[in-house]
Amino acid sequence: MKRRFFAICCALGFLSSAAGQVPAEEADASSAAALMDALMWGQEPIGGPFELIDHTGARRTDADYRGKLALIYFGYTYCPDVCPTDLQAMASALDLLGDGARAVQPLFITIDPERDTPEHLANYVSLFHPRLVGLTGEAEAVRRAARAYKVFYAKVVLPESSDYVMDHSAFIYLLDASGRYLGFFPPGTSPERMATIIGSHLKSLFPDTQ
Numbered sequence: 001m002k003r004r005f006f007a008i009c010c011a012l013g014f015l016s017s018a019a020g021q022v023p024a025e026e027a028d029a030s031s032a033a034a035l036m037d038a039l040m041w042g043q044e045p046i047g048g049p050f051e052l053i054d055h056t057g058a059r060r061t062d063a064d065y066r067g068k069l070a071l072i073y074f075g076y077t078y079c080p081d082v083c084p085t086d087l088q089a090m091a092s093a094l095d096l097l098g099d100g101a102r103a104v105q106p107l108f109i110t111i112d113p114e115r116d117t118p119e120h121l122a123n124y125v126s127l128f129h130p131r132l133v134g135l136t137g138e139a140e141a142v143r144r145a146a147r148a149y150k151v152f153y154a155k156v157v158l159p160e161s162s163d164y165v166m167d168h169s170a171f172i173y174l175l176d177a178s179g180r181y182l183g184f185f186p187p188g189t190s191p192e193r194m195a196t197i198i199g200s201h202l203k204s205l206f207p208d209t210q
């Protein structure tokens with residue numbers, strides 16, 4: 001996929017700002033670090049309710065995705081590098097699970113709702129997996145969802161340009177069938193590793209199946 005922007009976003013899931021770029025919004029480094037700590041060391045509950053709009057334009061809440069395991073990834077469609085790589089890994093993990101994948105709902109929540117309209121998301125998610133759901137919404141609704149998952153993101157305007165990229169943390173979250181947070185996969189987790197861990201949760205969810 002061709003991307004117009006430099007590959008600066010979400011390197012290794014940690015924060016990155018290329019030299020010479022000025023955050024357009026106040027990117028609070030201590031807040032970013034606090035979010036990272038809360039996630040990495042389990043200092044606060046992770047996850048929570050959300051109210052967003054899916055890539056078909058339908059209003060969706062977290063409750064719509066109960067009854068299956070859920071994989072949630074926060075990113076944005078203009079991401080030049082890491083987001084497509086991670087979404088591809090998610091899709092490959094689902095392929096490895098075979099029939100079991102039907103009990104797993106993959107979700108992609110944009111942290112760039114300004115550009116990621118439902119229509120734009122619809123084109124994007126179909127590139128990765130037929131059941132990948134894209135979610136967007138009002139900026140405040142997206143912010144609340146991201147905060148619940150301790151996701152850091154900030155707009156970075158490219159020098160002498162009106163284009164921007166988004167700095168953001170990049171983790172793949174795994175939820176159980178009741179929407180409870182189970183854990184996260186760090187960036188670079190192999191599809192095989194993801195499939196193994198998801199598969200073990202599927203076995204406890206559906207003990208009668210393989």
Ligand code: NI
Nearest residue numbers: 009010079083
């Ligand atoms: Ni990204």
